[in-house]
Amino acid sequence: xxxxxxxxxxxxxxxxxxxxxxxxxxxxxxxxxxxxxxxxxxxxxxxxxxxxxxxxxxxxxxxxxxxxxxxxxxxxxxxxxxxxxxxxxxxxxxxxxxxxxxxxxxxxxxxxxxxxxxxxxxxxxxxxxxxxxxxxxxxxxxxxxxxxxxxxxxxxxxxxxxxxxxxxxxxxxxxxxxxxxxxxxxxxxxxxxxxxxxxxxxxxxxxxxxxxxxxxxxxxxxxxxxxxxxxxxxxxxxxxxxxxxxxxxxxxxxxxxxxxxxxxxxxxxxxxxxxxxxxxxxxxxxxxxxxxxxxxxxxxxxxxxxxxxxxxxxxxxxxxxxxxxxxx
Amino acid sequence: xxxxxxxxxxxxxxxxxxxxxxxxxxxxxxxxxxxxxxxxxxxxxxxxxxxxxxxxxxxxxxxxxxxxxxxxxxxxxxxxxxxxxxxxxxxxxxxxxxxxxxxxxxxxxxxxxxxxxxxxxxxxxxxxxxxxxxxxxxxxxxxxxxxxxxxxxxxxxxxxxxxxxxxxxxxxxxxxxxxxxxxxxxxxxxxxxxxxxxxxxxxxxxxxxxxxxxxxxxxxxxxxxxxxxxxxxxxxxxxxxxxxxxxxxxxxxxxxxxxxxxxxxxxxxxxxxxxxxxxxxxxxxxxxxxxxxxxxxxxxxxxxxxxxxxxxxxxxxxxxxxxxxxxx
Numbered sequence: 001x002x003x004x005x006x007x008x009x010x011x012x013x014x015x016x017x018x019x020x021x022x023x024x025x026x027x028x029x030x031x032x033x034x035x036x037x038x039x040x041x042x043x044x045x046x047x048x049x050x051x052x053x054x055x056x057x058x059x060x061x062x063x064x065x066x067x068x069x070x071x072x073x074x075x076x077x078x079x080x081x082x083x084x085x086x087x088x089x090x091x092x093x094x095x096x097x098x099x100x101x102x103x104x105x106x107x108x109x110x111x112x113x114x115x116x117x118x119x120x121x122x123x124x125x126x127x128x129x130x131x132x133x134x135x136x137x138x139x140x141x142x143x144x145x146x147x148x149x150x151x152x153x154x155x156x157x158x159x160x161x162x163x164x165x166x167x168x169x170x171x172x173x174x175x176x177x178x179x180x181x182x183x184x185x186x187x188x189x190x191x192x193x194x195x196x197x198x199x200x201x202x203x204x205x206x207x208x209x210x211x212x213x214x215x216x217x218x219x220x221x222x223x224x225x226x227x228x229x230x231x232x233x234x235x236x237x238x239x240x241x242x243x244x245x246x247x248x249x250x251x252x253x254x255x256x257x258x259x260x261x262x263x264x265x266x267x268x269x270x271x272x273x274x275x276x277x278x279x280x281x282x283x284x285x286x287x288x289x290x291x292x293x294x295x296x297x298x299x300x301x302x303x304x305x306x307x308x309x310x311x312x313x314x315x316x317x318x319x320x321x322x323x324x325x326x327x328x
Numbered sequence: 329x330x331x332x333x334x335x336x337x338x339x340x341x342x343x344x345x346x347x348x349x350x351x352x353x354x355x356x357x358x359x360x361x362x363x364x365x366x367x368x369x370x371x372x373x374x375x376x377x378x379x380x381x382x383x384x385x386x387x388x389x390x391x392x393x394x395x396x397x398x399x400x401x402x403x404x405x406x407x408x409x410x411x412x413x414x415x416x417x418x419x420x421x422x423x424x425x426x427x428x429x430x431x432x433x434x435x436x437x438x439x440x441x442x443x444x445x446x447x448x449x450x451x452x453x454x455x456x457x458x459x460x461x462x463x464x465x466x467x468x469x470x471x472x473x474x475x476x477x478x479x480x481x482x483x484x485x486x487x488x489x490x491x492x493x494x495x496x497x498x499x500x501x502x503x504x505x506x507x508x509x510x511x512x513x514x515x516x517x518x519x520x521x522x523x524x525x526x527x528x529x530x531x532x533x534x535x536x537x538x539x540x541x542x543x544x545x546x547x548x549x550x551x552x553x554x555x556x557x558x559x560x561x562x563x564x565x566x567x568x569x570x571x572x573x574x575x576x577x578x579x580x581x582x583x584x585x586x587x588x589x590x591x592x593x594x595x596x597x598x599x600x601x602x603x604x605x606x607x608x609x610x611x612x613x614x615x616x617x618x619x620x621x622x623x624x625x626x627x628x629x630x631x632x633x634x635x636x637x638x639x640x641x642x643x644x645x646x647x648x649x650x651x652x653x654x655x656x
Contacts, residue, residue: 057523057529060531134571178531180531187572187575188575191575195385201385202574202575202576203388203506203508203532203573203574203575203576204531205575209572212568212571212572213564213568214564214565214567214568214590214594215564216593220597221567221590221593221594221597223567223568223571230558230559231558236541236542236543237542239542239549239551240540240541240542240551243462243540243551244515244537244540245531245573246530246531247515247516247519247530247531247533248530248531262542262549265544265549266542266549269548269549
């Protein structure tokens with residue numbers, strides 16, 4: 001007959017074995033507080049009859065895109081695309097040759113760009129990325145993604161998605177979660193590739209919105225892009241975008257910068273068990289290292305709040321076995 | 329040995345039996361062109377290897393709400409709610425006593441309302457339906473729905489959903505479709521009850537949007553309603569709402585009025601097999617009868633286009649065995 005002590009030891013081993021099995025889908029994650037925190041949360045909210053159980057339809061998880069699911073340095077990928085669109089449209093716009101924002105952008109003159117400020121730059125980019133139908137714009141994004149390469153990593157941008165986050169998305173999906181992207185980027189820039197890269201369909205992508213207008217043209221309905229943003233899905237805009245398109249409070253949120261702070265706060269403020277995660281870019285060797293001082297993806301206030309509120313901070317360097325799928 | 333004739337007859341019987349089995353979920357639909365057209369379409373796009381096959385993620389169906397999924401006469405349900413909100417807020421707004429729109433609304437003075445025009449009326453209603461947090465507003469809708477009754481049909485509004493359309497939604501879901509509501513009404517007015525009534529979760533509801541703003545209040549994040557519409561999801565707005573929130577062209581669209589015309593046109597203009605359906609209110613006995621002359625849910629241009637383009641027009645009187653679940 002087995003003693004109570006042996007029986008308890010056996011139970012403990014069984015519990016460990018179960019945890020390992022459940023964690024297996026996160027193969028690129030090193031064992032540590034980050035991985036354990038995620039797995040513990042998922043186990044808690046999916047345990048039928050448990051005190052933290054959440055029914056499937058309410059298992060909403062939101063993910064920032066740039067810097068959380070793929071690289072965002074040295075400039076946002078969409079910004080690189082919009083610059084190329086601007087370059088391509090330039091021959092039809094001789095008036096741009098005397099436009100200060102255009103000249104500074106083409107010369108990549110950071111000092112001049114800082115002096116000019118964001119507004120004239122964004123207005124110019126909006127003009128260069130407007131006027132066409134939404135179908136034509138979609139096609140131009142697809143074409144660009146085929147040929148464009150990251151300036152330092154020399155890879156197609158769609159290969160610069162983070163393998164551990166792809167695994168995490170699959171793990172959440174397998175546990176009945178519905179994941180949404182909630183990005184400051186434009187919704188149409190993510191739709192052509194997010195389904196393949198992340199398993200997230202177009203209707204689960206929330207982003208900034210340029211205006212589109214409906215018209216009948218030669219008896220066919222068309223939607224045309226207008227050079228005006230009607231919604232900026234960043235910072236305090238993210239909870240607004242979530243409210244408008246999801247209408248439920250997420251139970252899990254993943255970000256990497258101060259632009260994700262309000263989304264994380266709204267998630268944390270709900271009743272019941274919650275998961276808030278920040279990805280910290282501390283791996284200059286395999287990707288990039290930046291946080292409080294960065295112009296792109298600045299992580300400062302959100303980091304302080306994560307530390308104070310005990311949110312999970314993922315170290316890309318020590319929590320991930322690899323960053324990209326092409327790395328060993 | 330069976331003759332070829334007998335074999336063919338057997339095959340025909342088998343085909344009929346299959347059709348009947350497939351159509352069974354539409355129990356409240358009479359056999360006829362409308363039901364047959366819907367079933368034929370669903371069979372075609374779900375037949376693996378068939379020339380009209382559509383993969384599951386692309387089986388997007390869009391439904392207008394007012395007049396298509398539930399009753400909209402004598403006034404939109406949401407309008408009845410907003411009027412009650414206005415009435416409830418009146419004691420705090422003595423200045424309204426001299427407001428022409430307020431006086432006309434309270435007196436239900438149709439002539440005065442017509443003279444005043446839509447804008448002052450909508451502005452007044454927006455003020456009465458603003459200022460609170462989104463959670464408080466959601467609760468006020470839930471409370472109202474519990475006690476409010478339809479003036480003629482004397483039923484809670486949530487009982488005034490169309491039973492044949494509920495069946496249709498279930499039938500499409502069982503065939504791998506994802507259904508979205510695309511309504512001129514406000515998205516938050518539908519979310520509290522649409523999941524139970526239609527099986528459509530909050531994130532699959534597209535509607536008009538009043539502005540909401542984010543703020544931290546006593547250390548808690550709150551979203552507050554501002555008295556301004558940022559998006560009107562009606563007429564040419566519907567394809568825009570579909571583009572923004574779904575990002576794929578629907579393969580099936582269901583409406584009942586001219587406000588649904590552009591949504592039907594965009595659906596029809598896609599490549600491959602499509603289903604366009606109009607619900608015609610011709611049943612004064614069980615519900616209401618109205619079309620070209622109606623102030624609410626006017627069906628005129630869309631009806632002409634349906635006839636010209638051979639879209640399906642459902643007669644509520646002859647195609648439906650019952651309109652509401654409580655009818656025999």
